[in-house]
Amino acid sequence: MDYEEWDVYYRQILDDFGYSREADERSAHILDAKLGGERIDPASLGPLFAGREVTIVGNAPRLADELAGVAHPLVAADEATSVLRKAGLRPDVVVTDLDGDVEDQVAASAEGAVVVVHAHGDNVAAVEKWAPKFRGPVIGTTQSRPFGRVYNFGGFTDGDRAAFLADHLGARSLLLLGFDFENPSPKDADRETKQRKLDWAYILLQALDVSAYDP
Numbered sequence: 001m002d003y004e005e006w007d008v009y010y011r012q013i014l015d016d017f018g019y020s021r022e023a024d025e026r027s028a029h030i031l032d033a034k035l036g037g038e039r040i041d042p043a044s045l046g047p048l049f050a051g052r053e054v055t056i057v058g059n060a061p062r063l064a065d066e067l068a069g070v071a072h073p074l075v076a077a078d079e080a081t082s083v084l085r086k087a088g089l090r091p092d093v094v095v096t097d098l099d100g101d102v103e104d105q106v107a108a109s110a111e112g113a114v115v116v117v118h119a120h121g122d123n124v125a126a127v128e129k130w131a132p133k134f135r136g137p138v139i140g141t142t143q144s145r146p147f148g149r150v151y152n153f154g155g156f157t158d159g160d161r162a163a164f165l166a167d168h169l170g171a172r173s174l175l176l177l178g179f180d181f182e183n184p185s186p187k188d189a190d191r192e193t194k195q196r197k198l199d200w201a202y203i204l205l206q207a208l209d210v211s212a213y214d215p
Helices: 003-017 021-034 042-049 078-084 102-109 122-131 158-168 191-206
Strands: 053-057 074-078 093-096 114-120 139-143 172-179 211-213
Touching: 003 191, 021 122, 021 139, 042 158, 053 078, 053 114, 053 158, 074 078, 074 158, 074 172, 078 102, 102 114, 102 122, 102 139, 114 122, 114 158, 158 172, 158 191
Parallel strands: 053 074, 053 172, 074 093, 093 114, 114 139, 172 211
Antiparallel strands: none
């Protein structure tokens, strides 16, 4: 999905949640200045994804029960990284806005996982704290207009942004593990807002060119 197509959804999301485009853009510039690790061209991931089924791993409570026989390429959405590492699995890619146990994401980076670090208006403090700590290959993303080495592949939550990344890189299909669009995590204090985010994730996944399915 190119930026102009994505911007139609983005403007609706800004209106729905009352977010600020300017705050998103400020956070993205801070990320660009502070992101550690080795900045890589997203196109270099093409051979990992192109023409293949890609497993996208969310962090629904049932995730640990769905990991038997999980296949690569394996993309972890934020907190799912911790569940994978506990199970002895290393994601190929981590997509994160720096929630959850970020230390596990930094560790995955040091072990060679590509970490796609996302900036938005609500995570400036996390960007300033954690972005410099990554040591492996990294990509910076924004949900506003991309610039320089900060990209926008589409998507809103970590899970659907992971799916949009895989779609952009030519995945044949997407296997969604640990996704639950109807039941926000008990850890989420504002369950109403989280449910609206899950609703948007579901809507956006339907907009992908590639088929995504949940077993």
